[in-house]
Amino acid sequence: MQESRRKYFVSPLILFSMNGGSSSVSCRLTNKVVIIPNEYVELLERCLNSEAVYLPRSIREELLSKSILFNSEEGFWKKLNRERETKGRHFPLVYEIELTNHCPYKCVMCPRTNFMDRSLGHMDLNLFRKIIDEISPHQKFTTLHHFGESLLYPHLYEAISYAKSKNVLADLSVNPQMLTPEKTDEILDAGLATLTLSLDSLAPGSFRKIRGKDADMQLIEENIGYLLSRNLRCGKQLIITMQMINMRHNKGEQDSFIEQWRDSGADAVIVRQFSSRDFSMEYVADLSDDDIGVQKPCSAPWKQLSVLWDGRVVPCSLDYNAAIVLGDLNNSTIEGIWQGYKIKELRENQGNYLLCRKCARSPERMIEVRRKLGFRRFHYTDSNYKIHKIYSEYDYSEKLRKIGHY
Ligand code: SF4
Numbered sequence: 001m002q003e004s005r006r007k008y009f010v011s012p013l014i015l016f017s018m019n020g021g022s023s024s025v026s027c028r029l030t031n032k033v034v035i036i037p038n039e040y041v042e043l044l045e046r047c048l049n050s051e052a053v054y055l056p057r058s059i060r061e062e063l064l065s066k067s068i069l070f071n072s073e074e075g076f077w078k079k080l081n082r083e084r085e086t087k088g089r090h091f092p093l094v095y096e097i098e099l100t101n102h103c104p105y106k107c108v109m110c111p112r113t114n115f116m117d118r119s120l121g122h123m124d125l126n127l128f129r130k131i132i133d134e135i136s137p138h139q140k141f142t143t144l145h146h147f148g149e150s151l152l153y154p155h156l157y158e159a160i161s162y163a164k165s166k167n168v169l170a171d172l173s174v175n176p177q178m179l180t181p182e183k184t185d186e187i188l189d190a191g192l193a194t195l196t197l198s199l200d201s202l203a204p205g206s207f208r209k210i211r212g213k214d215a216d217m218q219l220i221e222e223n224i225g226y227l228l229s230r231n232l233r234c235g236k237q238l239i240i241t242m243q244m245i246n247m248r249h250n251k252g253e254q255d256s257f258i259e260q261w262r263d264s265g266a267d268a269v270i271v272r273q274f275s276s277r278d279f280s281m282e283y284v285a286d287l288s289d290d291d292i293g294v295q296k297p298c299s300a301p302w303k304q305l306s307v308l309w310d311g312r313v314v315p316c317s318l319d320y321n322a323a324i325v326l327g328d329l330n331n332s333t334i335e336g337i338w339q340g341y342k343i344k345e346l347r348e349n350q351g352n353y354l355l356c357r358k359c360a361r362s363p364e365r366m367i368e369v370r371r372k373l374g375f376r377r378f379h380y381t382d383s384n385y386k387i388h389k390i391y392s393e394y395d396y397s398e399k400l401r402k403i404g405h406y
Pocket of ligand 1: 317360
């Protein structure tokens with residue numbers, strides 16, 4: 001007897017690609033993959049349109065067991081929250097410490113330029129030391145920036161070297177225009193472990209469109225030249241990454257960007273996908289041709305924290321304006337904040353927070369965007385990942401993992 005048709009809920013966290021007559025469907029939550037005949041992709045699409053469909057038992061069970069399909073939306077949320085809790089940490093990773101939120105640039109893709117209105121300042125060095133003292137038994141690596149140019153921090157040498165003395169290696173991402181030879185000497189002498197240079201274009205015109213009118217390509221090239229040769233002289237102690245964020249302003253430059261820097265002495269050249277923070281979809285569409293599609297679902301409140309320059313703690317690197325303040329390290333500890341009611345509330349009701357509802361990593365937002373874009377545009381893998389490229393001579397991720405980078 002043939003089983004009857006029924007309705008299912010399709011996970012917003014799946015990607016599919018077609019190869020001949022079959023499709024590979026992968027789940028970004030469990031990393032599991034299923035190969036199905038192409039016509040079943042059409043059935044998934046119909047499920048999404050709330051149609052009742054008939055799926056043969058073997059395919060249905062495979063799709064259900066690999067978290068691609070659910071009997072109800074409630075089942076999807078239960079599974080997601082179970083995974084988050086299982087993989088959660090007893091003590092959080094302090095992902096970023098914001099040394100300063102001052103920055104002289106007006107980069108188009110940075111929410112700081114148009115949307116950040118919290119007060120500006122530099123972190124008190126004693127507060128920084130207190131944070132490092134608390135995290136050093138738990139982690140070997142942290143990032144020393146959030147929404148500012150850390151090269152402006154007056155105690156940069158002391159901060160990097162103090163962290164290193166407690167066995168916490170430091171990472172920075174900087175605008176190379178600020179990286180004068182004196183600053184290069186300072187960060188290398190202090191023992192910085194990894195450095196990302198945000199470049200975004202090779203053409204002076206597009207570079208100024210992205211980074212603002214004061215961007216000076218010639219100065220940048222001189223600064224990078226000094227950094228690379230000084231790093232070579234000290235045995236490549238610093239892992240250097242050249243990074244470009246793919247946007248409409250630098251369209252078509254990805255391959256030449258990789259070509260320009262691949263033999264420069266940098267350890268990796270990366271072209272990243274632009275992704276939204278709490279920008280509107282229209283703002284994102286103005287910056288990038290590519291849709292924000294399926295992302296890895298947010299697990300920040302179960303795993304990590306970021307600390308602002310004034311000691312307030314927020315859940316992740318996207319909270320540029322302190323929209324979700326979980327505590328204040330001037331009168332609390334990381335452990336206390338991690339056990340506190342505010343983060344518990346965030347874990348239980350993330351969909352109630354405006355910042356999260358607008359974030360590209362939130363499943364709530366993915367469900368909403370999928371509704372607008374439709375199944376094929378949202379879930380088809382080529383439109384999501386074709387623009388993310390990494391070039392490196394060796395296993396760069398492995399090298400980062402060895403020094404404690406995550
Ligand atoms: S969903 Fe919220 S907590 Fe998670 S990354 Fe986005 S803004 Fe941060």
